[in-house]
Amino acid sequence: MRRAHPSVTPWEVSGEINYEKLIKEFGVEKIDEKILERIKKHSPIHYMLKRKVFFAGRDLKWILDEYDKGNKFFLYTGRAPSGKVHLGHIMPWLFTKWLQDIFDVELWFQFPDEEKMLFKKDISFSDTKKFLEDNMLDVIALGFNPKKTHFIIDTKHAQLMYKPACEVAKKITFSMVKTSFGLNESSNIGQIFYTSMQAVPAFLPSIIKEKNIPCLIPHAVDQDPHFRLSRDILPKLGYYKPASIQCIFLPPLSGNEGKMSSSEQYTIYTTDSPKEVKDKINKYAFSGGQATLDEHRKKGGNPYIDVSFQYLRMLLEEDDKKLKQIHDDYKFGKLTTGELKKYTIEKINSFLEKHQKEREKAKKKIDEFIYTS
Ligand code: TRP
Numbered sequence: 001m002r003r004a005h006p007s008v009t010p011w012e013v014s015g016e017i018n019y020e021k022l023i024k025e026f027g028v029e030k031i032d033e034k035i036l037e038r039i040k041k042h043s044p045i046h047y048m049l050k051r052k053v054f055f056a057g058r059d060l061k062w063i064l065d066e067y068d069k070g071n072k073f074f075l076y077t078g079r080a081p082s083g084k085v086h087l088g089h090i091m092p093w094l095f096t097k098w099l100q101d102i103f104d105v106e107l108w109f110q111f112p113d114e115e116k117m118l119f120k121k122d123i124s125f126s127d128t129k130k131f132l133e134d135n136m137l138d139v140i141a142l143g144f145n146p147k148k149t150h151f152i153i154d155t156k157h158a159q160l161m162y163k164p165a166c167e168v169a170k171k172i173t174f175s176m177v178k179t180s181f182g183l184n185e186s187s188n189i190g191q192i193f194y195t196s197m198q199a200v201p202a203f204l205p206s207i208i209k210e211k212n213i214p215c216l217i218p219h220a221v222d223q224d225p226h227f228r229l230s231r232d233i234l235p236k237l238g239y240y241k242p243a244s245i246q247c248i249f250l251p252p253l254s255g256n257e258g259k260m261s262s263s264e265q266y267t268i269y270t271t272d273s274p275k276e277v278k279d280k281i282n283k284y285a286f287s288g289g290q291a292t293l294d295e296h297r298k299k300g301g302n303p304y305i306d307v308s309f310q311y312l313r314m315l316l317e318e319d320d321k322k323l324k325q326i327h328d329d330y331k332f333g334k335l336t337t338g339e340l341k342k343y344t345i346e347k348i349n350s351f352l353e354k355h356q357k358e359r360e361k362a363k364k365k366i367d368e369f370i371y372t373s
Contacts, residue, residue, distance in 0.1 A: 022224075029060070077109060077217060086270065096218045099245075114190070168195075171232075217242050219247075251307055278349075
């Protein structure tokens with residue numbers, strides 16, 4: 001169901017998301033050719049940039065200027081443990097890994113293990129504890145450099161984080177948080193405080209290293225309200241405004257507007273078996289194809305609303321030529337929905353086969369990633 005009024009806060013993304021409107025209302029900057037040219041000096045452009053999956057940001061020019069002057073930034077992103085990791089989560093993390101590699105920079109990865117406990121009625125600390133380690137395995141499995149990657153866990157690193165979080169909190173009023181996050185008088189006070197915790201990793205490395213270091217945050221658009229606030233507050237505490245690079249959501253299997261989410265009935269998890277993937281795509285992936293084969297051959301399919309095609313475009317098919325071929329063949333009815341799904345299933349399963357092996361190996365590596373001073 002499409003809702004008339006889309007809602008994008010970090011806790012609810014529903015309705016038809018109009019990304020142009022997000023750009024206008026919130027003032028994020030579209031990533032233009034000039035920025036792409038600048039990035040090209042460091043590496044061939046990532047397919048997620050080329051295809052506008054990562055489509056906007058804040059202060060990207062400044063981040064690159066500083067980098068070129070020898071003032072390296074660090075990356076900051078995160079994941080609130082609350083359930084299994086799915087393909088939609090993997091997308092920005094893969095991109096973050098690419099950024100770490102091409103710029104050879106540190107990544108600070110936050111696991112705010114209190115976030116979903118505070119915001120979801122049915123999630124307790126015992127749930128977040130269960131998923132914390134599980135979720136870390138998915139991050140490690142993507143191949144981040146352990147020497148340059150630091151996991152920060154809010155409850156575990158509370159001693160390190162609480163003071164800076166209070167510094168942030170002191171500069172935020174209830175009314176600022178209310179409007180940014182859709183909270184009200186009956187919201188619990190943990191929710192009102194939470195954004196201060198999410199602000200901390202954007203300047204924690206500067207505190208630890210006792211010098212101001214630029215911060216670049218890769219994230220999905222729903223997290224922007226947090227960092228809009230952080231950008232207001234951090235300069236008041238003597239730190240740089242964090243820059244960001246932002247992506248759209250991987251659509252859910254249903255093809256509904258919004259994001260892939262564990263609250264959708266069918267979602268592809270990183271731990272799914274090849275058979276589960278096959279069944280989910282075949283049964284539930286929304287198709288842009290025609291009702292009958294005859295009609296499909298005549299009229300062709302619509303790749304833009306086809307979930308399998310979108311998974312290939314946004315995440316799975318790195319090869320531009322191959323993607324274009326699939327696009328054209330589908331659009332002109334040469335490629336059927338069944339064939340497109342088969343290819344998508346193969347792509348997901350070959351990604352997951354490797355990922356699941358790395359996930360097993362990651363079990364021994366967790367300690368290397370958790371920050372210790
Ligand atoms: N709030 C995010 C979530 O719901 C987790 C998170 C913490 C995050 N810090 C971040 C996401 C920085 C992106 C960037 O999972």
